[in-house]
Amino acid sequence: MTMDKSFDAKAAEARISAEWEAQGAFAAGANASRRETFTVMIPPPNVTGSLHIGHAFNNTLQDILVRWHRMRGFDTLWQPGQDHAGIATQMVVERRMAERQEPNRREIGREAFLEKVWAWKQESGDTIINQLKRLGASCDWSRNAFTMSGAPGAPAGEEGNFHDAVIRVFVELYDKGIIYRGKRLVNWDPHFETAISDLEVENREVPGHMWHFKYPLAGGETYEYVERDADGNVTLRETRDYISIATTRPETMLGDGAVAVHPGDARYAPIVGKLCEIPVGPKEHRRLIPIITDDYPDPDFGSGAVKITGAHDFNDYGVAMRNGIPLYALMDGKARMREDGLPYAESAEIATRAARGEDVGDVSNVNLVPDELRGLDRLEARKRVIEAITAEGLAVTRLHKEIDPETGAEHLERRPLVDQKPIMQPFGDRSGVVIEPMLTDQWFVDTARIVQPALDAVREGRTEILPEQHRKVYFNWLENIEPWTISRQLWWGHQIPVWYGLDLGIENFTDDEGDGALDEVELFRLLADGIVHTGERQHCAAHFDDVRKRFRDDIAGLPQPLEVSRIVEVADREAAIDMLAQSWADYNLSQDPTHLLYPVWRDPDVLDTWFSSGLWPIGTLGWPENTEELRKYFPTDVLVTGFDIIFFWVARMMMMQLAVVGDVPFRTVYVHGLVRDEKGAKMSKSKGNVIDPLVLIDDFGADALRMTLASMAAMGRDPKLGPRHVEGFRNFVTKIWNATRFAEMNGVRGGGPRPEPAHTVNRWIIGEVARIRIATDEALAAYRFNDAAAGLYAFVWGKVCDWYVEFAKPLFDGSHAGETRATMGWVLDQCYLMLHPIMPFVTEELWRLTGDRTKMLVHGDWPAYGAELIDAAADREINWVIALIEGVRSARAQMGVPAGAKLDLVVTEADVAARSALAANAPLIERLARVNAPVDGRAGKGMIAVAAQGASFALPIGEVIDVAAETARLQKALARSEKDAEGLRKRLGNPKFTENAEAEVIEETRDKLAALEDDIARLNAALAQLAAM
């Protein structure tokens, strides 16, 4: 059989993948020969995702670790899976429905829509899984998990426990009060009309404007406004009847609740506590707001006075909360100016009362958007507000000078002051639209209550974060953690297991007769004024039956006959009110209490996808069931991930696992960099510099891509990747392929035991194999993938191919042929074994081609030998031979000797060691240096000199040599050696060095110097001879 000239990656990869899978090679525990487990949880890619270079990098590193452990006999589990990606998936499915001109989701309803999502998932949801398989990822695919598995409505094949785990955790944390519902300012995505967490917001600097407006003091009051420079000298003094406010968002002025200044700001001290007027809205209803003090305003920024719109800005929200300023919401879910709530006049009146300090209660119904602005987009509203204020003369203006180009006349004009300046604006990372801070009811995790164990675990080293610099990032975020908004106004996701019922207000119920029963009059009174405005009761449980029980307890205290009402589930609050009215009306007619219903409805929101992926380590192992896998593989060993999701995912998994099962989710977190393009730029679709890993696999093979990525995975650095790099490693694949091909042509077979050869060359290479095995294990154990890859590359190419294979060629004809075949077979086997974690396909193929194997290489036994295989004498001898060959080659090339010419090798001087090395390896030297058998002699005319440790040689290269050129060559070498030697002598001559340095270092330095001096002597001798001729 003759092997092909190169590895056909495309054909082999598919075949080998199929074989691995058919054999269950990646199953948990496959090839296990010891008790220790090794578990890796894949960072679950989005179900909508397709493989990008970041995935390729991330999964290559995981696969290297996993294959390495599996080969070492660990009971290994690499758990794969996907997350359900709430927003992204809903977006994909909605877009597809629109493309097909189907009715939209609101038209078909929640249930039908979810069916479509599941259908989409079953059709296209495993794209990335198949792509990961192409990369060679050795996950236990039979265990592929999904964060929505087991959810109500999940089709066959999507059974699983993840839903149970998510709901169970929600209920537990709810019961402990760690999860709560509240009205708070959240990031609102007006495109998807949902809340998002602050991590899903991208702050970008965009060109913006800063307007300056005058808020007139109430009742025409005035004050002395004084500005001073740093030394306290007055630079401006004027009487003002207004306070100047700078804003980038004039439309929010409508919702202002106060103007705040810094308590230490002397300029405004005279007017603190007074009222001023918001310069917008109908004249007759102009609102007044108080001027308050707070630490938030920066006296040096703008005018130093800040308008406070608590419902539309996070900083303002804080000020409003601290100072009891009402929060007036101005926008709806689409970020348009509100149309609901009370009429403007009434709203303004309530707000004015509030400004005077009256308690006006809940202001969610107060709509301070003037009629003419209601329903407008926020930007249109902004335009109108600016126009109105400017028209009224309340914009701060500045004198503007213009010179008429024709007449040269100066023209002075006052113009509104508008600064052009970059502002930071929040964008939704999925939708790309400007995020609006919005006051809404949301569910939160009180992260402050579960953060401590996550901090302690890393501080105490129970979980190690590598590289270490990321610990700081982790601590910094967790130490300043904010409540986590976990509700999303979406349909695709785990629906919050909380039901609401109308609070029938037992305390407000008036029992006219005092008979404990409800008569018709009382009942209708309840219905008429109570229920629409009444509050709600809520219960949380994993199953509706449990919820039903609790509501039953709730209504048990109601007057009869209401307490026997049947509890039924309806869509929402409105449906509940309708049904309640209907059922009471029925009862009135029939007087049949079985017609009484108590409707409850479920919270429509779903949980943040990250809430479910936060449970990934336990959820994938079967929790809340106490499964064998959970007992065996948890806590997991390593999490390999990018730094971009330390907050999103790593920190949250730490908190959640510790909160739920009381243990860390993983012992080590290895954080890798972000793959960039060749120039170091972030890859992005808009820049068009995205590299598709599948294209690279098509072009160069998965092994080449993996080897490239591994070689770039220096800890803490971002790999910069271009096709050129991959090409280089494709060449490496070909190189080892051809070395094998050569071996095969010479009758070498693998699969044999480690030989104990006699020939120095064979003894030497076995020692080199041992060295690389030690180095590779050390590198992998320290997550230095680049060192492992570079080391193996240099070993295979630089040692095995460049030297060992070349040395072996003449040996195949001699008395050592047998042991050389055995040695080469064994050496190549070791190469396949050690390269397999990084380059699984080509090595598996070579393994198959080169021997009769009992197991596939994926289950090969990782070598364990060490330094005991290094033969120091063989090492010394072969290195001497290599140095000699290099010396001869270099001299030949520099002196222009034709490459094909075979020269005599004259030994002019040689010590015992050199002589024996020469004798033992003469055929190798002759062949590789292209010289004839060495003969003793003297240097003479037409010869060039070559020095080796303990020996000098002369090479006759022809009748006449260029003496000048040869002198120059030797002098150059001499100069280099002299320079090095000089440095070493200086160092050794320094008594402080010999006193302070380690003995080992001193010894090393002496040896180096001795070798250099030997060199120098030989070069000088050669130069002297040259001069004598």
Next chain:
RNA sequence: GGGCGGUUAGCUCAGCUGGUAGAGCGCUUCGUUUACACCGAAGAUGUCGGGGGUUCGAAUCCCUCACCGCCCA
């Protein structure tokens, strides 16, 4: 504004706990010698960002400045 990282050969980057610079690509010259031209041989190129300090010795540790990048506010 706070924090982190980077600045090493023409390019992209290694260089772990200080012992005096390496790889790949590219470049130059040569080469069809029984695996490989996706190859082989030889070669050139570096005040290791600037300045200061610690040390017998600094690309490596400390301080400082400059520029670039990232994260958070």
